[in-house]
Amino acid sequence: MSELLQQILNGLVVGSMYALIALGYTMVYGILQIINFAHGEVMMIGAMVTISAINMLTAAGVELPGPLMLLAGLLIAAPVTMLLGFLIERVAYRPLRNAPRLAPLITAIGISILLQQVAVLIWKSNPRSFPDVVSQQPIEILGASITTVQIAIVVLALSIMAGLLLLVEKTRLGRAMRAVSMNQPVAALMGVNTNRVIAQTFVIGSALAAVAGVMWAANYGLANPTMGFTPGLKAFTAAVLGGIGNLGGAVLGGLLLGLIENLGTGYLVPSEYRDVFAFLVLVLVLVLRPSGLMGERVAERA
Amino acid sequence: MTEALLEIRGINKRFGGLHALNDVSLSIRRGEIYGLIGPNGAGKTTLFNVLTGLYQPDEGSFTFNGIDLFRKKPHVVVASGIARTFQNIRLFHNMTALENVMVGRHARAKAGILGAVLRSRRTQHEEAAIKQRAAQLLDYVGISHRADDIAKHLSYGDQRRLEIARALATDPILLALDEPAAGMNSTETESLKRLMQTIRDSGITILLIEHDVKLMMGLCDRIAVLDYGRKIAEGVPETIRTDPKVIEAYLGVAES
Numbered sequence: 001m002s003e004l005l006q007q008i009l010n011g012l013v014v015g016s017m018y019a020l021i022a023l024g025y026t027m028v029y030g031i032l033q034i035i036n037f038a039h040g041e042v043m044m045i046g047a048m049v050t051i052s053a054i055n056m057l058t059a060a061g062v063e064l065p066g067p068l069m070l071l072a073g074l075l076i077a078a079p080v081t082m083l084l085g086f087l088i089e090r091v092a093y094r095p096l097r098n099a100p101r102l103a104p105l106i107t108a109i110g111i112s113i114l115l116q117q118v119a120v121l122i123w124k125s126n127p128r129s130f131p132d133v134v135s136q137q138p139i140e141i142l143g144a145s146i147t148t149v150q151i152a153i154v155v156l157a158l159s160i161m162a163g164l165l166l167l168v169e170k171t172r173l174g175r176a177m178r179a180v181s182m183n184q185p186v187a188a189l190m191g192v193n194t195n196r197v198i199a200q201t202f203v204i205g206s207a208l209a210a211v212a213g214v215m216w217a218a219n220y221g222l223a224n225p226t227m228g229f230t231p232g233l234k235a236f237t238a239a240v241l242g243g244i245g246n247l248g249g250a251v252l253g254g255l256l257l258g259l260i261e262n263l264g265t266g267y268l269v270p271s272e273y274r275d276v277f278a279f280l281v282l283v284l285v286l287v288l289r290p291s292g293l294m295g296e297r298v299a300e301r302a
Numbered sequence: 303m304t305e306a307l308l309e310i311r312g313i314n315k316r317f318g319g320l321h322a323l324n325d326v327s328l329s330i331r332r333g334e335i336y337g338l339i340g341p342n343g344a345g346k347t348t349l350f351n352v353l354t355g356l357y358q359p360d361e362g363s364f365t366f367n368g369i370d371l372f373r374k375k376p377h378v379v380v381a382s383g384i385a386r387t388f389q390n391i392r393l394f395h396n397m398t399a400l401e402n403v404m405v406g407r408h409a410r411a412k413a414g415i416l417g418a419v420l421r422s423r424r425t426q427h428e429e430a431a432i433k434q435r436a437a438q439l440l441d442y443v444g445i446s447h448r449a450d451d452i453a454k455h456l457s458y459g460d461q462r463r464l465e466i467a468r469a470l471a472t473d474p475i476l477l478a479l480d481e482p483a484a485g486m487n488s489t490e491t492e493s494l495k496r497l498m499q500t501i502r503d504s505g506i507t508i509l510l511i512e513h514d515v516k517l518m519m520g521l522c523d524r525i526a527v528l529d530y531g532r533k534i535a536e537g538v539p540e541t542i543r544t545d546p547k548v549i550e551a552y553l554g555v556a557e558s
Contacts, residue, residue: 172411172429175397179405182394185356188376189386191409191472 002143007266008259009141013150013219015258016157020212021235022242022250023164024205030181030245031201034101037108038088039209040232041115042081044225046210047217048123049077054131066133067152070218078210084115085206086199094195112228119225127224130217153215160211161251164204168247177201181245230275237282243295252293257281307332307507308384308476313362315345315352315531322348323359324531330476335498335508337522339515339542341551344528346511347389350480354386355379367475380409383475387465387482389511395454399445399464402453403436406471439467443497459490466497470506477501478509483517495521519543527551 021043028036050073057064057072064072092107138145168174176197179187188194216231217223238257242249261278265271285292308330315323323345330336338346352359355376364371369382385406394402411428440446443463448456456464462482469477479498483491495517502508512518518525519539527535527542529551535542542548 172408172425172432175401175405176408178397178401179394182396183392185376186388186392186394187405189354189356189380190406190468191377191380192405193377 003266005142006144007262009144009146009150011259011262012255013146013153013258014261015238015255016154017212017215017219017231017254018235018238018257019161019251019254020157020208020215021231022238022254023161023247024209025236025239026242026244026247026250027177027201027205029239030247031177031184031198032093032097032104033245034093034104035108035236036088036093036202036205037105037232037236038092038111038115039205040228040230040235041112041119042084042088042206042228043209043213043216043231044119044223044228045084045115046074046077046081046206046213047223047227048119048128048213048225049080050074050210050214051128051130051217051223052123053077054133058131066135069131069133070214074211074214077214078207081206081210081213082203085202085209089199089202094198116225116228123225125225127222130221130223134218136221147219149218153219156211157215160208164208165247167204173197173200234275234278237278237285240292241281241285243292246292246294249292249294256293305332306330307367308509309363309365310349310353311363311365313349313352313364314360315348315357316360322531323352326362326528326531326533328526328533328536330507330509331524332507333502333505334523335502335510335521337518337525337539338509338511338528339513339518339525340528343530344551345531346528347480348531349528350386350478350511353379354384354478377409380472380474383473384478385469385472385474385476386478387462387469387480389480389484391458391461391465393453393461393464393468395452397453398450399440399453399456399460399467400433400436400449402464403439403467403471404432406468407432407435409472436467436471439470440464442470443467444493459486462486462494463497466501470501474506476507476509478511480511481513482510483512483514491517 021039024039025036028034053076054069054073057069088111092111093104096104096107134149136147136149138147168177176187176192179190179192180194180197184194216227234257235254238253239250240253241257242251242253257278260281261274264277265274269277306329310326310328313323313326326349338349340346348357351357353364355374355378358373362372367383371379371382394405411432437446437449440449443466445460445463445467448460453461453464466479466482483494486494491514498508498510498521510522522539524537525539525542526533527548534547534551535545
């Protein structure tokens with residue numbers, strides 16, 4: 001029983017991070033129908049900048065309680081990734097807005113490799129340990145253990161997701177985003193500045209990636225320039241599982257994927273096969289239900 | 303003398319070898335209903351598309367309300383006072399009718415992104431005003447009872463009305479309607495005609511593409527006829543009706 005609870009808790013922790021990253025993929029896909037494969041690297045930059053920021057603050061003699069230190073690091077990292085997201089859209093995607101869909105996919109991979117290598121130049125390739133600002137002391141719940149960091153991850157991730165859904169459903173920016181995703185030229189003809197809305201979408205997605213990056217690094221205690229690849233791909237899987245382009249789907253897909261992975265490696269296969277499991281899910285979804293759990297069935301576009 | 307609201311001069315648009323608009327010039331006066339007719343493929347919708355910034359015209363000029371609108375971006379065209387509907391209905395199909403109209407208010411909304419995210423008092427105030435105006439417009443076109451329904455679930459005629467409400471939400475000076483009566487029965491067409499007259503009487507100039515010649519003759523102050531991308535006639539309905547070039551374009555040359 002406690003074993004099952006443990007796997008479920010682990011699944012929720014990882015799943016909520018997948019979900020945060022998946023939202024970035026799905027927002028961009030919803031609005032531009034492209035996969036921003038550089039998104040995982042944006043997350044990595046968020047983690048690396050946070051670590052450097054916290055180290056610098058500590059070196060400068062700033063003393064703050066752990067959670068506040070983490071927040072300070074994030075407040076420095078988020079604007080950096082937001083600017084990065086803005087630039088990626090400008091440089092890699094906007095010039096290819098009317099190009100065949102394969103072209104932005106290739107620039108996405110290019111940007112992704114570029115960011116990894118820039119990170120290696122700045123931070124070197126060996127892993128950085130996450131500063132010791134938050135307690136990793138586990139708390140026992142019904143025989144399962146969870147750290148305060150993990151509790152914070154789940155609570156924070158769920159509140160951010162709720163906030164994002166509210167933003168999209170209830171605010172003018174959200175209405176503009178939905179209008180652009182449903183019909184870009186018509187949205188423009190109704191007075192929506194589509195380029196601005198697209199840029200804002202990238203900026204918001206990148207802020208979420210920074211948060212996820214910090215969570216990831218804080219949870220595993222490590223960060224390195226290639227750390228974005230696997231969570232990026234997993235989150236993409238989560239977005240596809242939920243139905244790419246659908247925000248609720250990304251959340252559901254992320255949480256489900258986290259649970260599937262952890263329950264699968266807990267009961268069915270050794271934990272080295274964790275990634276195999278995730279990608280098996282991707283293959284199965286693509287074969288059996290390409291539109292995802294919550295996706296709308298759409299006709300194949302030429 | 304009546305003032306020209308929109309001056310279209312020497313517009314050319316080519317798609318590869320197809321000369322879709324060939325040196326088209328029109329002058330639309332403030333307050334009139336100006337009709338654009340012509341056989342299929344004559345270039346009517348293309349003219350709408352280059353006017354509203356969806357396509358880039360090759361040459362020519364657009365002067366609207368004293369402003370140069372040649373090759374301007376769609377949101378700039380809207381902001382200067384031109385709104386349009388589409389021949390093939392293009393609503394935001396997964397939004398409610400009310401939300402569709404609210405999007406149209408974007409052209410006139412002032413509060414910025416920060417306000418929109420932080421929900422400042424000014425933004426909330428503006429949002430409430432947008433919602434109220436959108437509800438009024440749904441009532442104006444006669445579909446207020448469908449406000450909270452998803453656009454794609456509306457009947458065909460109601461969708462056409464919703465498109466008009468959404469276009470009106472941008473506070474246009476000129477309303478460009480692309481075949482608003484297409485697919486409507488005669489009762490619906492008659493009520494649409496009254497709606498267009500009401501809109502004109504409220505001070506909005508209308509540029510109208512329509513195939514229903516009877517409707518056009520009864521509604522328009524002046525009509526221009528396009529054929530193979532050229533303007534072949536322009537004038538009041540009576541002269542258009544008897545113009546030999548127009549009859550030829552529609553019916554072909556009589557065999558002698």
